[in-house]
Amino acid sequence: MEEKVNMFSCLRFVPRGSSITKIEKVKHKREELENIIKEMKLKEAEYLSRPEKENKVSKQRQSDSDDDDVENMYDLDTYDDEISEPMGLESLILDNPPESNSEDSDAEENEFSVKPGDNMILAAHVTNDVSMLEVYVFNHENAEFFLLHDIYLPSFPLSLEWLDFNKDNTDTPGNFSAVGYISNEIDIWDLTVTGSLEPVLSLSTKKSGKGKRHTKAIMDLSWNRQNRNILGSSSADKTVRLWDMNTGDNFLKLDIFEEKVQTIDFHRDEAQNILTGDCSGCVKLFDCRSPGTFKSWVFEKEIEKISWNKFDPYHYFVRRK
Secondary structure (H helix, E strand, O other), X not given: OOOOOEEXXXXXXXXXXXXXXXXXXOOOOHHHHHHHHHHHHHHHHHHHOXXXXXXXXXXXXXXXXXXXXXXHHHOHHHOOOOOOOOOHXXXXXXXXXXXXXXXXXXXXXXXXXXXXXXEEEEEEEEEXXXXXXXXXXXXXXXXXXXXXEEEEEOOOEEEEEEEOOOOOOOOOXXXXXXXXXXXXXXXXXXXXXXXXXXXXXXEOOHHHOOOOOOOOOEEEEEEOXXXXXXXXXXXXXXXXXXXXXXXXXXXXXXOOOOOOEEEEEEOOOOOOEEEEEEOOOEEEEEEOOOOOOEEEEEOOOOEEEEEEOOOOOOOEEEEEO
């Protein structure tokens, strides 16, 4: 009997005042859904075919690029037909609700809206083979805690980061979550959209080019609050990379670590400074303007998490194993 998996792999608080005021619901066309399914199957096949996984993963889970197999598996021939109950991937697609002017409908909409005093929590929830990004709302005064909406993820999530950078409209803050996967890729998801099966941006993919992406799992993510287009990532491949979310390019690589880098954190005021912690028990502080030099502190055990003290910019917190 297989052991069931039900776990939260990572959490992230969203700053209060960055609330989602309106959720947009999406209905995909059949052609779009076909392309998304094929791309997800190809990514799965690439990950499962890696040499270190050959002896652990069943050969039965292989990519199938045949159009007929995809259509039969997900019943795409009848995707646009009306059915009494949603089935398969159609259960992920939410139609726009009918307009209603009733008082009950208004009360329900108000109950499940995000208010200025609410707190939001991002949670990566893994149940067996299904990974979800769940958006929760918590209000201490009203004793409210509920799931606002969720997003299906293509791979096992290891790290989360919230950010407000909107590459399509840089002057208007958005509401996004960066997700780092065990499959060495990073996706940026729009938290104001439900029913979406594609991220707004993907980083560390094949399109990034050889030597311009991570080769192993993404352990942590950190967003630069001063230079809002910059996202940092640390990896089990013993590197830290900085990404320009305007272009999707990797413009800086730090590769002087002896072990996998489990945690990173940009300084909140000094945009050029980034703190790192690795499995050798070493914390390093880099000035990204001259990445060849750094200050370091050595601890007895491996570093699991580091965080700048927002109340004192010259101190940081360390959690050791």
